Amino acid sequence: MQLVIASSMTADEGADPLSGNDLIAAAGANLARLPALEAKLRQRVRLFGHELVGSGIYQQMPAGRQRMMRLELKMDVAGQVTSFQQISDGTTLWIRRDSGDDQGLEYINLRQIRQALDKHTGTQTMSPLGNWFALGGLDQLLHELSRNFEFAEPTPSQIGTVPVWELSGEWKPDALKQFGVTAAEKLPGHLPQIVRVTLGRDQQLPLFPYRIEYGRRSDKTEVGSSSSGAASYVAIAAMDLHGVQHRPDLAAQHFRFQPNEQEVVDVTQRYLSRLIARMERSGDVGNR
Numbered sequence: 001m002q003l004v005i006a007s008s009m010t011a012d013e014g015a016d017p018l019s020g021n022d023l024i025a026a027a028g029a030n031l032a033r034l035p036a037l038e039a040k041l042r043q044r045v046r047l048f049g050h051e052l053v054g055s056g057i058y059q060q061m062p063a064g065r066q067r068m069m070r071l072e073l074k075m076d077v078a079g080q081v082t083s084f085q086q087i088s089d090g091t092t093l094w095i096r097r098d099s100g101d102d103q104g105l106e107y108i109n110l111r112q113i114r115q116a117l118d119k120h121t122g123t124q125t126m127s128p129l130g131n132w133f134a135l136g137g138l139d140q141l142l143h144e145l146s147r148n149f150e151f152a153e154p155t156p157s158q159i160g161t162v163p164v165w166e167l168s169g170e171w172k173p174d175a176l177k178q179f180g181v182t183a184a185e186k187l188p189g190h191l192p193q194i195v196r197v198t199l200g201r202d203q204q205l206p207l208f209p210y211r212i213e214y215g216r217r218s219d220k221t222e223v224g225s226s227s228s229g230a231a232s233y234v235a236i237a238a239m240d241l242h243g244v245q246h247r248p249d250l251a252a253q254h255f256r257f258q259p260n261e262q263e264v265v266d267v268t269q270r271y272l273s274r275l276i277a278r279m280e281r282s283g284d285v286g287n288r
Helices: 019-034 110-116 138-146 173-179 270-281
Strands: 038-049 050-063 066-077 080-088 094-101 102-109 148-153 155-159 162-171 196-199 207-216 225-228 231-246
Touching: 019 138, 019 148, 019 162, 019 196, 038 066, 094 110, 102 110, 102 270, 110 270, 138 148, 138 196, 138 207, 162 173, 173 270
Parallel strands: none
Antiparallel strands: 038 050, 038 231, 050 066, 066 080, 080 094, 094 102, 148 162, 155 162, 162 196, 196 207, 207 231, 225 231
16 A cells, blocks of 8 residues: 655745755654554665675554654675564664574663653754664654754655655764764764765655665775765665555554563663763753
């Protein structure tokens, strides 16, 4: 079943155009209002000279002010198929990894994370490079991209027969502080300098994020690179969403995880400490 959503928050080509950042923020707001849905997902990551490719299913369902989410992903890691699960009911997040004999189960208390952040004053600038499930889902990821990156004007394009907007953004100077650098060129090689986002331009599923890609500039010509001025652009990570369907049959129970007797590692404090440290470096803690 094709998902059909009517929305007033679209970039009408006959109206005054939205800025790149406004369009990304509007996409996040649109996504937050969608009913239960499912999308097929493809993920590609270049890490230390290796390329990891995975595919799976992403599902989300609104739950009051929060979002219930479920991600099932299988990736080929050095010839070994590794399965990942991330399941969140809006208050807890379970992360399960299964690679042959190597299995792991982690837990994040999202309610505790939110309560800890609420104690601080100032504008929270959360890194869009973190776990987007823990951020609050795809809509919150788009929100953080609009806060952390400065996007150029959108360019109309197409994916097959689907009209889309292509957007490219670079780090805002203040956002770079969370990594302890003042220029994107000083970021470690595994962190992106540029983000590219592809949003739906049709009325059927307006501003849906069909693709989010992170990349870097490189003076070297590499496989998967594209020329951009004096330097090449190299994609280091990309997520594609397609085959979007409305899923009114999804129930809350589908987003609740039962660990049974498997050993669980609670990583709430570790995640929170890392998040607070980045906020302190960016000057957001205590400055609201």
